[in-house]
Amino acid sequence: MNHSLISANSNTHIKISALAIAASLVFVAVVSASATTRTDTAAHAYGPVVKATTLTNVAKTGASVVR
Secondary structure, eight states: OOOOSSSOOHHHHHHHHHHHHHHHHHHHHHHHHHHHTOSOOSOOOOSOOOOOOOEEEOTTTOOEEEO
C-alpha cells in the first residue's frame, strides 16, 4: 500500500481521481435533486413599485443621474 502521494504509483493516482470524480458526481446529483423539489418557485414582490423617471444633475460632475 502507498502511504504517500509522492511515491504512489499510477494505479493509486487513478483510484484517487476516480473516487474524487465519483464523490463530486454524487454531490452534484444531491444538490440538483434538492433544487428541483422546491414548491415555492414563484417570485414575490413586496412593497410599492417605484419607477425611476426624473433626471437629477449631480453637483461637480455635470452628469445626469436617474434617482
